[in-house]
Amino acid sequence: MTEESLPKPPSRSAPRGTSAKQAPAKKGPKPPRGERPARPARPDRAKAEGAARPKREEAKGRPAADKRKAKTEARRGEERSSPSRMKRARLFREESAGSGRRGGETKPQSPRAEQPRPRSERTEEEPPRAHKAGEPQRIAKLLARAGVASRREVERMIAEGRIARDGAVIDTPATILTSLKGVTVDGKPVSAPAATRLFLFHKPPGFLTAAKDPAGRKTIYDRLPPGLPRLVPVGRLDLNTEGLLLLTNDGELKRQLELPSTGIERTYRARVFGDVTQERLETLIEGIEIEGMRYGPIDANLERRTGRNGWVEMKLTEGKNREVRRVLEHLGLQVSRLIRTAYGPFVLGDLPLGAVGEVPQHDLVTFRKTLR
Template sequence: MEKFQNGDKLRISKFLASKNIGSRKDIEKFIAEKRISLNGITVTTPITFIEEGDQIYLDNKLINIKPKFEILKYYKPIGFITSHKKQDKRPIIFENLSDKYKNYKTAGRLDYNSEGLLILSSDGEITRELELPKNKFERKYEVIITGNFKRDNLQSISSGIKIKNILYKPFKYSIKSNKKNSVILELILIEGKNREIRKLMEYIKLKVKKLKRTEYGPFKLNDLKPGEIHSATKSEITNYLYNKRI
């Protein structure tokens, strides 16, 4: 599907062919027959360029310029990897989903031993926007840790730290429960480096017992159960479209 990128223009014949209106030869024929108009003016050449916001009509019927997209929320269970391809014979999330989602892109991976919210979309630009750190979409996690927990140690790394030449950005945290055998934390990150939370906790001599993502930007896990997949709510999608930065 041809899509507009940062104000780019597209040739009308190429765009309409990508919308399955017909082949390029068909489009050229429609133009020759004066059946296509652009913003109220009859199109006379197939090399006419269009841009986002234009109105195209075929036989006086409006053609939707913006492609349809779908955003889904999936509760990834423990024991699956976030990938389209198998690795080390471990099951992948798409084995657990309908075939109609097999080409969907994911935003924010969760490792084999982690669970919680994954965003899937039919539009790869959406998942890319969600993942880019510069867009500052927050990821919220519930983390259960074991070991000799000291708040000062957590505070010291929350302002950002470099571990083995990898820079981890500042994060926010709150302590939900502090018991002798385990501590429950809520962590909020704005990026998702590989196994980031596990590496941060390991750095301060703590072990992650459970890691669950509960929110990603405006999207919330809410009452989803492991393995369930639901469409994002209208308000979540509206908030995403309002807050996206590219």
């Protein structure tokens, strides 16, 4: 093989991967900068330039960050202005008042019920409307205001024929009177209503909240000190429940304090035995149904725990019969002691067992202004 038949190596000046025969042709001299022709723009890029670029800038720029910041500030504002747990529970109860017990479907309302009720012209600083002297009222309300008994008890007394006026027995609680002049109960005249008074009583365990007991058991009136006016209890405490019990000489005030619609909060402390967690107690905030009985929202907190023994604080606004005990027993807990520590703004505090303290008159007036 001669040197002429051997293939020539590729030229060093040619690009890698190409032979000297395939080397690109050299371009001519470049025109000056000012004389270069403008590069034609691609039509599809020119069309999308006005829409795509603003979207990329919006995605990478301030608008998205400002939107996230606005959402964060709104959420924090809602947290700061959110009501307490008991208020949220009250709103939940009011919203679900028309819902079914089991199905959860809202009952259809009549067109009249859907219409908003007119707001009262009375401001929050003004006290609730009081009946003027000489204004016609039902006899049950007048006797309750005089401290004879509650309205329901007065109606029972009327049915039993124990109430009369000018010697004639009153046979209907719908009797309208302007005063109690000539009215007698069990043959004794009824005096004019005295000034409203409210007392705090530290009820000991083992006493019934009743005027008398057919079985002969002791009642709270056997423990009250002498010299007090005729008082009626606000609500009831079980035989073995101790703590704060309100007493008043005004049957109308008694009724206002007992109604769940006023939203007055009752606070209890229970000593329990059993396994319980705070997470399980917090489920009571939405209410609970036990054996067909529906109980409203309860704010329950586990104060302290030693082994299987612990103290639970419970706040509620209804106060049904044995409500606290039944709810705790439903959770598998045994209640060994139950104390009511507060009723609305009135606190048991350091009041000794079996002692009585009177609420100052100016505090009572201020409190009655807040009642709905």
